[in-house]
Amino acid sequence: MRAVKYQNVIHFGPPAAALALLLAAAPAPAPAAGPGPDPSRPGAIRAARLWTGSEWLEPGVLVLSGGRVASAGRDLPAGAAGPVLDLPGAVLTPGWIDAASRTGIEGGESEESRESTPCVRPVRAFDPRARGVRAALATGVTSLLLEPGGANVIGGVASVVKTVPGPGGGPLPVREEAALRIAFGDEPSAGNFPARGIPLSIYARRPTTRMGVLAVLRDAWMLGRLAGREAPSADDAALARAAAGEIPVRALARNAEDLRTVLRVREELGIRPVLEDVSEGWLLPGALAKAGLDCVVGPAIFPLGGRGWRGTEPALDNAGALHRAGVRIALTAGGEAAGLRDQAALAVRHGLPRDAALAAVTAEAARMSGVADRVGALRPGLDADAAVFDGDPLEPSTRVLLVIVDGRVVLDRRAGEEAR
C-alpha cells in the first residue's frame, strides 16, 4: 500500500533497529561523518537554540564525550570527537524528567496488602520497554522519578530511572533510593475495611479515616526512629533512614486540607517533604512558599462539571500561581509521562512563564528528585541526555527530532521531515 512508504514512524526497536533506521533514513548527518565514527554517537550537536536547564544559548552547541556532556556553548570548539550534527532551526534541551511518575510499573502501582510498605520499590516492577515508557521517550522524556501509587500511607521507595533499558534489558537507574513516598488525604484510607463486620481477607487494611492516615504515619516514624541502625526488617530500615533524614520524603498532597496537614506535621516528624500533585496549592501559595516546600505540580486538566482532578477545587493556572508566590515547582503528567509536554504547554498557556516551565521539566525536576548531579541540565560532566525539537518545545505543533540518552541517539525522527 502506498501509505506504508510514507508513514511517520517512531521505531521502538532494540538499539540495533534504531541505528538501522538512523543509517537508512537520516540525511548524511554532518560533513565530519567519515566511515569510522559511530553515527549514533554524535560528537557535537549544533542547534539554533539550546536550553541548558537554566538559560538559553543562541546558537547552541552541545559537545558530547563518553556519554557525558563535555560542554555547552555558543561555538563549536576544535577537536570534538565523533560526527557533528548540524540542525539549523532546531531547539535542544536537556532530556525531560517527569518528577513523579508511575509509567511502566507492571502489575499494579500500590502494594495494598498493608497500608504501610516502606521497603517496596516500584523499580523492581519497572519495564523500560513498556508502551508508556517508549511513548514518553518519544516525547523527549529521558528520566522518570518512579514512585509507588498513592493507595498506601507509606508506599515505598521511589527511584529515578532512564526511559531506556539498561545493558541487560532491565531498568537503568540513575538513583535507586531517591525518596520514601508517603501519601496524605483520602486516597490511603479509601476502600479499606470498616471497623465492623467480618473482613473478607486476612489482609485487613487500616486506616479508614483521614486521622487514621496520620496515626499510621506517626506510628511508622516512631518505629523508624526506635529501630535506628539496628532495624530488624527492610521496612524498618527504610523508615529509619527516612526518619533520620538520610533519604528524602515525597508526600502526595492534593487538596488544601492535605497541604495544611503537611505544614502542621512536618516539624513534628522532622521532615521536609517534596509535595506532589498540589492541585489546591493555589489556595495557599503563600504558606507553601513561606515553608519553602518544593512542589511537583500535577496536571491542570479542564474541569468538567465544575470539579477538578479527583474532586479538588480546580484552577488551571495552579502552577503559575505557585510560581508567582515564590514556590519552586517541577511538573508531572500525573500518570503517563508521555503527557508531560502537553502539561508544560498548557501550564504556559494558563500563566506559567516559558522558562519556568522548561526548568520545571529539566533542572528543577532533577533537583527535586535528588539527581541534579546526573541529569536535568547540559553542564560538563552530566549525563548526555538531550531532546531536539524542530521548534519551540512548549508548542504542541512542534516535533521531536532526536532523543539522546547517555550520548547515544535512541530516537531519530528526522526522516519524516522532508514532507513538510
Add this chain to the structure above:
Amino acid sequence: MKGNLGFAAAMAAALLAAGPAPAEEEVLAVRARRILTVSGPPVEDGVVLMRGGRIEAVGKVAIPPLARVIEHDGWVCPGFVEAHSQAGLDRGNEQQPIVPFVSALDALDPSAQAVEDQLREGVTTLHVIPGNETQIGGHGILVKPRGRTVEEMLLVRSTGLKVSLEPVRGTTRAGQVAALRKAFRDALDAKDAADRRRAEGAATPGEAPDPEDPRRRGVLDLLEGRAGAFVHAPLAMDVRNAFSLCDERGIRARFVLGPDAWRAAALLRARQDAAGPEAVLYALDPDLEDLDRDEDRDEERVIEVAGVLHRAGVRFALTSDEGPWPSRYPWYQAARAVSQGLPREAALRAITLDAARYLGVADRLGSLEKGKDGNLLLLTGDPLSASTWVDRVILEGEVVYERSADRRLRRLLEGERREPSEPAGGGK
C-alpha cells in the same frame, strides 16, 4: 459514486432557510495585523468588512464612513467548524441500535456548559450528531454555539443520519453489516408492500408494515436520497464495507474514521478523487495515533495518522472530543497534526474550510470570503499556538464573545475560592 455529489447541494439548500437575518444592515469592519482567510493567502494589515452579518470584502479595502470599526492588534481567522461532536447531548446514543427517528435536535441543551465552552475556544459552527455506538443512530444538526433555544442556534435541521460499522454490544463486525443491510431491505420491502397494496386498491392500515412509520421513514430517506449519512468506520476494514454498503444503495455519505484508517489510505484517496477536487469525505477521530504491531519482530510503530493520510493525498476534517484533556481544543488537534507533518495551512483548513466542505456548507462557512457568514476569531496570535487566546468571537457579524468579559474563564484560570482566602501575611 453519484452519492457524493448531491451532498453539498442538499446541505446548502437546507442552510438557506437559516443563516443571518439580512434585515439588520449594520456594517462592521475588523482591522487586524494578519488575516488568515484560509481560502486564499494571508493578508497583512488588512480589513474584514461585514454587512448584515455577511462578509462583504476582505483585504486592503476602504472602510465605509458609518461602519463600526474594531481595531485588533493581532491575528484573525475564520471561526472553527467542529465536524463531529456530541457536545450538549445528555448521552451519545440510544440503547436500541436502529433509531433513525431520533434527532440531536431534541436533546441538545443550549445552556450546557459544553456549548458555552465551544464558543470560548473559537468554535462558531458545531455539528452535533448521535454517537458511534449504534447501527443507525439518528439525525445530526448543525448549530452555532449561541442561543437560548435550539431553534435560535439552528443552521441545518438535519445534516444526515449516523450509521456505524463499529459492532454494538453483543454483535460481531459481520453481524453489524448484516443488520444494516437488513434494515435497508426491510424498509424497502415495507415500501414495496405498501405500494402493491395501494395499486391493488386494498390499502388497509395496520395490515402490513407502513412505510410512513417513523421507524422506517428515516431509513427510506437515506435510501431515497432525502438524507445523507455520516458513516463511522473505525477500522480500515470497515472502510471497504462502508463504501460498498453505501454504493449498493446509492446512499450519500461522509465518513468518520478511526486511527486505523491509515491502512486504507489508497481506498480513501480513490473515492475522494472520484468525488471531485475539493471534496472532503472524511473526519478523523480525535485520537490521531495508531499502534502498528509487528508480532514476528515484537516491535511496535506509532503511526501518526494525520501525517500519513496527508502524504497519501487524503483530505480530512479534524475533530476534538469533550474530555478534560487538551484534545478538547480544536487548535490543539490542528497543532498536533502539524507535529505529524501536516503543513500549518492544511491543519488550519482541517478545522475550518475542510470541515465546512465535509459538512457540505462551504459556500457559507469555513473561510473569510465575500458572501460568506461573518464568522471570525480575533486572536492574540497564531491560531495553532498554545499561547494564543481567542480575544473575541464574531458570529454572523456580531461580537458574541469577549475574553475581557469572560468571568468563567477567569474562574477556570484562577480558581474560585469556596473557603476563606489565605490570611494576610501568609506570603513570603
